[in-house]
Amino acid sequence: MSRLIELARALALAIPIALFAGAAPVSAQTPVPKQVNPTAESVKEDQLLKELQRIEGRITIPDKREAVLIQPAGRDWREWRQSTLPRIGTIAIIGMLALLILFLIVRGRVRLENGFSGRTVQRFTAVERFGHWLTATSFIVLGLTGLNVTFGRDYLLPVVGAETFTFLSQWAKYLHNYMSFAFVLGLVIIFFAWVIYNLPTARDFRWIAEGGGIIGNKHPPAAKFNAGQKLVFWVTILGGLTLTITGYMLMFPFYSLPSTTLTEINTSIAAIQNAQVIHAVVGLIMIAIILAHIYIGTIGMEGAFSSMSTGEVDENWARQHHSVWAERVASPEGGGRTVPAE
Amino acid sequence: MARMKFLCDADRCIECNACVTACKNEHEVPWGINRRRVVTINDGKPGERSVSMACMHCTDAPCAAVCPVDCFYTTADGVVLHSKALCIGCGYCFYACPFGAPQYPRVGNFGSRGKMDKCTYCAGGPEEDMTAVEYASYGSNRLAEGKLPLCAEMCSTKALLAGDGEIIAQIYKERVAKRGYGSGAWGWRTAYKESIAT
Numbered sequence: 001m002s003r004l005i006e007l008a009r010a011l012a013l014a015i016p017i018a019l020f021a022g023a024a025p026v027s028a029q030t031p032v033p034k035q036v037n038p039t040a041e042s043v044k045e046d047q048l049l050k051e052l053q054r055i056e057g058r059i060t061i062p063d064k065r066e067a068v069l070i071q072p073a074g075r076d077w078r079e080w081r082q083s084t085l086p087r088i089g090t091i092a093i094i095g096m097l098a099l100l101i102l103f104l105i106v107r108g109r110v111r112l113e114n115g116f117s118g119r120t121v122q123r124f125t126a127v128e129r130f131g132h133w134l135t136a137t138s139f140i141v142l143g144l145t146g147l148n149v150t151f152g153r154d155y156l157l158p159v160v161g162a163e164t165f166t167f168l169s170q171w172a173k174y175l176h177n178y179m180s181f182a183f184v185l186g187l188v189i190i191f192f193a194w195v196i197y198n199l200p201t202a203r204d205f206r207w208i209a210e211g212g213g214i215i216g217n218k219h220p221p222a223a224k225f226n227a228g229q230k231l232v233f234w235v236t237i238l239g240g241l242t243l244t245i246t247g248y249m250l251m252f253p254f255y256s257l258p259s260t261t262l263t264e265i266n267t268s269i270a271a272i273q274n275a276q277v278i279h280a281v282v283g284l285i286m287i288a289i290i291l292a293h294i295y296i297g298t299i300g301m302e303g304a305f306s307s308m309s310t311g312e313v314d315e316n317w318a319r320q321h322h323s324v325w326a327e328r329v330a331s332p333e334g335g336g337r338t339v340p341a342e
Numbered sequence: 343m344a345r346m347k348f349l350c351d352a353d354r355c356i357e358c359n360a361c362v363t364a365c366k367n368e369h370e371v372p373w374g375i376n377r378r379r380v381v382t383i384n385d386g387k388p389g390e391r392s393v394s395m396a397c398m399h400c401t402d403a404p405c406a407a408v409c410p411v412d413c414f415y416t417t418a419d420g421v422v423l424h425s426k427a428l429c430i431g432c433g434y435c436f437y438a439c440p441f442g443a444p445q446y447p448r449v450g451n452f453g454s455r456g457k458m459d460k461c462t463y464c465a466g467g468p469e470e471d472m473t474a475v476e477y478a479s480y481g482s483n484r485l486a487e488g489k490l491p492l493c494a495e496m497c498s499t500k501a502l503l504a505g506d507g508e509i510i511a512q513i514y515k516e517r518v519a520k521r522g523y524g525s526g527a528w529g530w531r532t533a534y535k536e537s538i539a540t
Contacts, residue, residue, distance in 0.1 A: 042353070042389040042525050057383035057393075060359060061376050069381040069395055070440050072532055078404040078438040149410045149432065157412060166411050166428045173430055253433070273437050 045070075053270070065254060068269065077273040085150055085277075089284050093147075096288040100295045110214065110301040112316055120312035121329045128193050129311055135186030135236070138179045143287050145172035145179075150280065180247055187240045190233075197224040198233045203324070213321070214296070223324040232293050239286045246279040344506035345420040346463055346485075347534065348494065349514055350394045352525045354501035357382055357392035361493035361502055365396070368464070368492045369481025375445040377461040378493050391525055394502050396493070397422065397443035397461035398533035405435035405444060405460075419485065420507075421463040426479045431455040440532045463504070464491040511538050 048055045054071040124132070148156065148169060157165045203220075204227035210220040212228050220226075225233065253272055257263045265271050298305050303317035318326035357380050365371065365378045378396035399422045406414035406422060413428035414435075424435075433455055436444040446455035457479075466483030469476035476483060484492060494504030503510040511527070515538060518524035527538045 043383045043391050045526050045528050045531070048383070055381075055383060057381040058385040059379060059381055060357075061362070061379055063374070063376060066376060066379045066442055067381060068442055069383065069393055070529055070532055071442070072440050074404055074438045074440045075532075078408050081408045081434070081438070149434075153410055153412050162412070162428055166413070166430060169411050170430045173432060250433070269437065269442075272433075276437060 065267070065269075071269055073270055073273060077276070080277060081150075085280050086154070088281065089147070089150055092284045092288040093291070096291045100292060100300075104295075104300065107214070109299065110296075112302045112314065113320055114316045116303065116314045117316045119315045119330075120306075121315055121318055121326075122311055123307040123313045123318070124311045126311065127189070129308055131186055131189030131193055132308055134182055135190055135240075138183035138186055139286075139290065141175055141179045142183055143283070143290070145176040146280075146283055147287070148172045149176075177251055180244070180251070183240065184244055187237065187244070191237055194225070194233060195237075198230045200227075200230065203227075204230060219320055219323070221323040222321065224322060226322065228296075232289060235286060235289050239282050242282045243279060243286070246275040246282070249275040250279065345508070346399060346505065347420070347507035347510060347530075348396065348398060348463075348491075349503040349510045349527050349530070349538075351501045351503065351514060351517065352391040352393050352528055353521075353523065354499045355380070355392040355394055356499055356501070358498060361394050361497055364492045364496050365461070368484075369462075371459070371481065372447055375447060375459050377443075377445065377459065379442075393528045394493070394497075395441055395443075395529065397439075397463070398441055398529050399461075399463055400440075400533040401535060404438040404440065408434045408438040410434060415468070417465060419463075419465070421465045421485070423462055423465060423467055423480075424458065424460070425468045426457040426459075427468075429457045431457055435460075441529060461491075464489070507534070514538055 045055065049070065049072060053073055055069040056067055057069055059067040149172075152165065152169060152172075156168070160168065201223070203222065207220040207222055207227040210218045212226060213219045214228070249266060250272060254267050255263075257266055296304065297308065301321075303314050304321075307313045315326070315330045318330050359380050362376060362378050362380060366376070369377065371377055378394060380392055380394045382390060382392045384390045399416075399420060401420070403414065403416065403422045405424075406412075406416070409424075410432055411428050411430055413426075414422060414424045416422050431446060431454070433446070435458060436442075436446070443460045444458045445460060446458055448454055448456050462480050462483075464482060464484035466472070466476045466486065467480035469479065471486035472483050484490065489495065491504045494502045503513060514524065514527060531537045
């Protein structure tokens, strides 16, 4: 109704003005512009772009997302994807690999100081190992297929050619999407299996202060998990959670969510761009940290890998690296060759 | 060779959506995909303007820059095209495009967006010109027939101009000079890093 009134008012004003304007050339004194300027109050692209991050209007086609006319933010995202992200990625991965190689050269393997005792204790149950390997294998697949999206075009495409690269990337995309479910399941299992052992304690500060026995040759006491392992645990859980949220935002774009605010966040291109940025950064940080985790669990430390393969570790290994835990689980007599870690 | 561009004279566009319809019909664009659309800004308010928008065939196109499989290419005419045989439907071009041009046949559950589709400037795709294969994937190739994009060709108010960038800029400049106003070439700054001085 008020619209109608406005229209009527506008007409009432416009008619005399039009008449007046028509008469204008006759009466030369009146300061009426020669031409009507309909753009005087029209929307201006530059002004809109300056005021808002994007230009949005109304659209008559069913796809309402298309109502965004211009979103220059795409340019920032392009800059990010084309140069910033590959740079961060290269530094994170090459940097970590270089660091690990340097560490292996300087420090060498962390040896079992008293050799293998021959007696083993169970470190991880079948469920724990299942959770670990489910998370681990899916993470490796997700990591490699994810890296392909960022680096494949530069490094793999020139080698294998366009058709093969598309074939690989298509499957990489499917793997990345579907393996995510395995990864989430793995996260849930390891979270419930290990969260109780990963709460920070006073012991962790001493462990960090003494370099964890990795740097230097001290063996600060540790329970089932030391501070370094706790760090890896929380990086995996919290990083994994972030990857899950942003990943599913990218996988199910423009979905309506139970709350209006969440829906608003999820139904914009800006949200997708931000989700991709967070997903990529967190993913790269995790890849770098997991590289170090793989190193110390295999070549970096004697006697460590069996804890995740057979689930058993040597008693001497347990005493050297997890003295508090070993007290509880290892056989009390210990044998002649075993000495307490501290 | 000409540098093909689109220019929408927002002061002439009457939001009839004939360009949208013409495009869909000419290329038999699948349901749900709009290679071209008309957006009305400040709808119902003073200074309302409608702009017909499709792929602007950008200089240094963002879609081409971000594509993980490098499926885009620019023709000698400055038209940005892509190969559906190479596209993996990841959605990256859609994130980067300032104009919302890339479209996907499906919503994208589980990343199954399907092959990206966008305005081809009526210039088909990488397949051989004017073949059934090309038509099935990209629609007709009017440029190969020596014709300009249909949307602009049949625009009733000649608001939408297509053709060599310098020529359509000249036409627009003359219009603005003659009528005394012009709200500018929408998207040109973003797409071509230039605007038409009027």
